[in-house]
Amino acid sequence: MNLLFSRRKISGLLAVLPAHERSFVEEMANFNFPAARSLKLKAVMGYDKHRIVNGPVCASDLACFGLEHLFASGSLKRDDCDALIVVTQSPDYLMPPTSSVIQGRLGLKHDMFCLDINQGCAGFVMGLFQAFLLLDQPAIRKVALINVDVISRRTSPRDRNSYPLVGDGASIAIVERSEDGTPIHANLKMDGTRREALMIPAGGLRLPSTPETAVLSDDGENNFRSQDQLRMDGTAVFNFVQVEVPPMIRQLLETAQTQMDDVDYFLFHQPNRFMLEKLADQLKIPYEKMPSNVVEHYGNSSGVTIPVAIVHNLRQRLLAGSIRACLAGFGVGLTWASMLLPLGPLDFCDLIEFPS
Amino acid sequence: MPTIAEILKDIRPEADFTRSHDFLADGMLDSFDLVTLFSDLDKAYGISISGLNIVPENFQNIAAIQKLLEKYRQP
Numbered sequence A: 001m002n003l004l005f006s007r008r009k010i011s012g013l014l015a016v017l018p019a020h021e022r023s024f025v026e027e028m029a030n031f032n033f034p035a036a037r038s039l040k041l042k043a044v045m046g047y048d049k050h051r052i053v054n055g056p057v058c059a060s061d062l063a064c065f066g067l068e069h070l071f072a073s074g075s076l077k078r079d080d081c082d083a084l085i086v087v088t089q090s091p092d093y094l095m096p097p098t099s100s101v102i103q104g105r106l107g108l109k110h111d112m113f114c115l116d117i118n119q120g121c122a123g124f125v126m127g128l129f130q131a132f133l134l135l136d137q138p139a140i141r142k143v144a145l146i147n148v149d150v151i152s153r154r155t156s157p158r159d160r161n162s163y164p165l166v167g168d169g170a171s172i173a174i175v176e177r178s179e180d181g182t183p184i185h186a187n188l189k190m191d192g193t194r195r196e197a198l199m200i201p202a203g204g205l206r207l208p209s210t211p212e213t214a215v216l217s218d219d220g221e222n223n224f225r226s227q228d229q230l231r232m233d234g235t236a237v238f239n240f241v242q243v244e245v246p247p248m249i250r251q252l253l254e255t256a257q258t259q260m261d262d263v264d265y266f267l268f269h270q271p272n273r274f275m276l277e278k279l280a281d282q283l284k285i286p287y288e289k290m291p292s293n294v295v296e297h298y299g300n301s302s303g304v305t306i307p308v309a310i311v312h313n314l315r316q317r318l319l320a321g322s323i324r325a326c327l328a329g330f331g332v333g334l335t336w337a338s339m340l341l342p343l344g345p346l347d348f349c350d351l352i353e354f355p356s
Numbered sequence B: 001m002p003t004i005a006e007i008l009k010d011i012r013p014e015a016d017f018t019r020s021h022d023f024l025a026d027g028m029l030d031s032f033d034l035v036t037l038f039s040d041l042d043k044a045y046g047i048s049i050s051g052l053n054i055v056p057e058n059f060q061n062i063a064a065i066q067k068l069l070e071k072y073r074q075p
Helices: A024-030 A035-045 A059-073 A098-106 A123-134 A192-197 A234-255 A273-283 A302-320 B004-011 B031-045 B062-071
Strands: A002-005 A008-018 A021-023 A049-051 A083-087 A113-117 A142-149 A169-177 A184-190 A265-268 A323-331 A335-343 A348-354
Touching: A008 A059, A008 A123, A008 A302, A008 A335, A021 A024, A024 A035, A035 A273, A035 B031, A059 A098, A059 A142, A059 A169, A059 A348, A083 A098, A083 A123, A098 A113, A098 A142, A113 A123, A123 A142, A123 A169, A123 A184, A123 A302, A123 A323, A123 A335, A142 A302, A169 A302, A184 A234, A192 A234, A234 A273, A234 A323, A234 A335, A234 B031, A265 A273, A265 A302, A302 A323, A302 A348, B004 B031, B004 B062, B031 B062
Parallel strands: A008 A348, A083 A113, A083 A142, A265 A323
Antiparallel strands: A002 A184, A008 A169, A021 A049, A142 A169, A184 A335, A323 A335
8 A cells, every 4th residue: 555644754763782793603503504505695695793682681671771872862852752662573571562661661751652563574664654643643742663673582593594694673763743845655565364474483372382382393404493483484585575575666666756766775674685686686776775784784683674774874974964765674474665755864873782 | 607507516515416307395405505596696697687586496407597597698
């Protein structure tokens, strides 16, 4: 479906990444593959370093750390935050919502809208949709959109299919009304029939975690994981992205009556370098306009990767001025969503580390 | 320029690709080997195989890969 917004903006962006860094080379011994094959894969996919939490760190820990930083630095006043949207696939609890946990831990005001969204790699764009809609309410002036995941805690270290690319992290985008009336075009598609391509099978009510669901088994390709852990059908996900994302972007630009050349940056979710370069080739986008370097530096932290791509690659430019950006997220659900919007100038655009 | 067989051999030196008609079914390539294979083919032949063509039927055997590469040959 096509969506249309206006007079909305991201006014600040903060990424919070664990200080704990692991490298693909030091983890290779965990995988049941010859080193030469793993190193070839490293070169193609862009695996190198990834940031993962060290110990029982939860989503609310990263989010509270980031919000406290914004309060302490004066970037956000504690009472100015009227809504808290938390997008995560790794909540602290099944209930209560992680947004309520964060509100309570930080002692935020009661006159506040708290909402959790269970989304992943499309979660930044999905979260912006929700934030923009909340701003229709006069009582809501600033929304803190928090994307956060600690999926490494639910990923098998012996799964070469997933573990090397997984990253943990959080981002906080402050979203508010804007005087700029430039239309913000967006679109969204979902296909729940393909929901098993990315899933954690056990741990909910359909298949509760038991000693049996915690047993590691071989997926047939020498990857060992349990039903309590992330399972990704790499071939199906790759095919989904290559088939669905290019037409979505073309449709978005056509609706917005915008040419590819008129977009300054294509800031897409960051699954791996190979997949992004194949997308860029299909869409005839120069690689320099589509960053693909997040996985090699930090890992794939689901809905956090678009904010990390922005902060890592465009910090100075966005503090000084504005760009026309095309955002795209795609993943669990399956869900794919995109948005064309003016981005910047930002009041803050920072990356901080959560201590080990 | 390396042949398809040489590229495959470089990825899995222990496998005999000339004796298989279905690399995936015979367990000679896994899904991540395929990523390496397509990246190597891109580099070796100076092409960019479309992500839309990276589907199992295009890398079942050497003949299937040859057929795919013909799409990218200059006229």
